[in-house]
Amino acid sequence: MLVSTVELYWRARKSGGLGITGVEALGLDWGAIVERKDRLVASWSKGKDRSLEKEGIAVLRGQARFLGPRRLRVGEQTVTAEKVVIATGSAPRRPPIAGVERAITSDELIHLKTLPLRMVVVGGGLIGMEFGFCLARAGTRVTVLQAGPQVLPGVDDEMREVLLTIGREAGMDFHINVQVTRIAEDRVVEAEVNGAPGRFPADVVLLATGRPPNVGRLNLEAAGVELERGGVKVNEYLQSPTAPDVYAAGDATGRHQHTPVAWYEGAIAAENALKGNRKAVDYRFLPTAVFTLPALAQVGLTEREARASHPRVGVNRAPLRHNPAAGVRDETEGLVKVIHEEASGRLLGVHVLGAGAEDLIEIAAAAMRGGLTRAEVGAMHYVFPTLGGAIFDAMAGG
Amino acid sequence: MDHDLVVIGAGTAGGTAARTAVGLGARTAIVEEDGFAGTCLTRG
Numbered sequence: 001m002l003v004s005t006v007e008l009y010w011r012a013r014k015s016g017g018l019g020i021t022g023v024e025a026l027g028l029d030w031g032a033i034v035e036r037k038d039r040l041v042a043s044w045s046k047g048k049d050r051s052l053e054k055e056g057i058a059v060l061r062g063q064a065r066f067l068g069p070r071r072l073r074v075g076e077q078t079v080t081a082e083k084v085v086i087a088t089g090s091a092p093r094r095p096p097i098a099g100v101e102r103a104i105t106s107d108e109l110i111h112l113k114t115l116p117l118r119m120v121v122v123g124g125g126l127i128g129m130e131f132g133f134c135l136a137r138a139g140t141r142v143t144v145l146q147a148g149p150q151v152l153p154g155v156d157d158e159m160r161e162v163l164l165t166i167g168r169e170a171g172m173d174f175h176i177n178v179q180v181t182r183i184a185e186d187r188v189v190e191a192e193v194n195g196a197p198g199r200f201p202a203d204v205v206l207l208a209t210g211r212p213p214n215v216g217r218l219n220l221e222a223a224g225v226e227l228e229r230g231g232v233k234v235n236e237y238l239q240s241p242t243a244p245d246v247y248a249a250g251d252a253t254g255r256h257q258h259t260p261v262a263w264y265e266g267a268i269a270a271e272n273a274l275k276g277n278r279k280a281v282d283y284r285f286l287p288t289a290v291f292t293l294p295a296l297a298q299v300g301l302t303e304r305e306a307r308a309s310h311p312r313v314g315v316n317r318a319p320l321r322h323n324p325a326a327g328v329r330d331e332t333e334g335l336v337k338v339i340h341e342e343a344s345g346r347l348l349g350v351h352v353l354g355a356g357a358e359d360l361i362e363i364a365a366a367a368m369r370g371g372l373t374r375a376e377v378g379a380m381h382y383v384f385p386t387l388g389g390a391i392f393d394a395m396a397g398g
Numbered sequence: 399m400d401h402d403l404v405v406i407g408a409g410t411a412g413g414t415a416a417r418t419a420v421g422l423g424a425r426t427a428i429v430e431e432d433g434f435a436g437t438c439l440t441r442g
Binding site: 052055056057058059060061062063064070072074079080081082083084085086087088089214217222249250251252262263265266267269270271273274275 | 399400401402403404405406407408409410411412413414415416417418419420422423424426427428429430431
C-alpha cells in the first residue's frame with residue numbers, strides 16, 4: 001500500500017513531460033500515508049474477524065510444545081491428536097551486530113511519521129529491496145548492503161541487472177559481499193566490503209535480514225521432527241520425513257514465504273494429514289513478484305536454471321520501450337523475458353520487469369499452467385494498446 | 399485422541415489448514431499463543 005501511494009507520487013512527479021504542470025510543488029505527507037494504511041489494514045482485519053470457534057474449530061490458547069509426535073503441551077493442558085500441522089509462521093531477525101538496537105525492522109519502518117533523508121538497508125532480499133525502492137522513489141537517499149554476492153538471489157540474473165540499473169538511476173546505491181560489523185551511535189553503519197572497511201551514514205538503518213521460521217520453542221526434538229534451513233523439513237506432501245504424523249505449512253517450512261503459498265500449503269497439509277498423502281505440492285506455476293518500483297515478477301525457471309536442466313533453451317525478449325501502452329503512459333523502463341524449451345516450445349519461465357509486472361505475470365502463469373506453447377501464446381489476440389501486449393509480443397518474437 | 403488434527407498457529411497457513419480440516423469433517427483444534435499472534439516466538 002505504501003508502495004502504491006509512492007508509485008502514484010513518483011509517476012506524478014515525472015509527468016511534467018506529459019504536459020501536466022505544477023508537478024514540482026507535489027509533496028508527500030508521510031504521516032498521513034501511514035495513518036491511511038493503518039486505517040485500511042484495521043478495516044480489513046475487522047472484516048476477517050470470523051470466529052474460528054463458530055466454524056467448529058476448538059481454539060486452544062497458549063504456547064505449544066511437543067511432548068511426543070502426537071502429544072502437545074498447550075499452556076497447562078496436554079492435548080493429543082492423530083495428526084499435527086505446524087503453521088507458526090516467521091518473524092524478522094535481528095542479527096548479532098554491535099549496536100543493532102539502533103536499527104529498526106520493517107515492522108517499525110511502516111510506522112515512521114516522517115521520511116528519513118538517508119536510509120541504509122542491511123539485507124538485499126525481497127523486503128530490503130521493496131522498502132529500499134519505495135523510500136528511494138519517495139525521496140530518501142537509499143543504500144542497500146547485501147551480505148551475499150548478489151541481491152535478490154532467486155531472480156533471473158539478467159532481470160536483476162536491469163533492475164539494479166533502474167535503481168541506480170533512481171539514486172540508489174547497492175553493495176554486495178558486505179559484512180556489517182557495527183552500527184555506531186550516530187547511525188553510521190560500519191562494514192567490511194569485500195574485505196575493505198566501509199562507512200555508510202544513515203538517519204534510519206533498516207534491518208531486512210530475513211524472516212526465519214518460528215519453530216525454536218516448539219520442542220521439535222520430542223516429536224522427532226527435523227529442521228532444514230531453519231524451518232520444518234518436509235517432503236513433497238508437506239510431511240515431516242522423520243515424524244510422519246507431523247506436517248508443516250507456510251513460512252514455518254522456511255521455503256516460499258508468500259501469502260498465496262500459505263493458503264495453498266495450509267489446505268494441502270490438512271488434507272494429506274487426514275486423508276493420506278494425496279496431493280504433492282507443485283510450485284512450477286507459482287507466480288511471484290518483488291514490489292520494487294517498477295516491480296519484478298516471475299513464474300517458472302530463471303535462464304540459469306533452465307539451461308542447467310534442459311539441453312536446448314530459447315530466450316525471447318520484449319523491451320517495454322517497444323510497447324505502445326508503455327510509451328503512452330511514459331513507463332518504458334523494463335522488459336519481458338520468455339524462456340522456453342527449444343524442441344517443444346514448452347514455456348519454462350517468464351520474467352517481467354516494469355509497470356504492471358505483478359499483473360502481467362499472471363497471464364504467463366495461466367498460459368504455463370494450461371500447457372500452451374510459446375508460439376500458441378504468441379498467436380493469441382490481445383487488446384491494443386496494453387502493457388500485457390508485451391507478454392504476447394515476447395512470445396511471438398523470433 | 400482428543401482431536402483428529404491439531405494446527406499450531408492461527409496465521410494464514412494455520413487458518414486455512416484448520417478450515418480445510420473442518421470441511422473434511424475432522425475434529426480440529428487450533429493453538430494460538432494469545433497476545434503474541436505468533437510474531438514474538440523467535441525472540442527467545
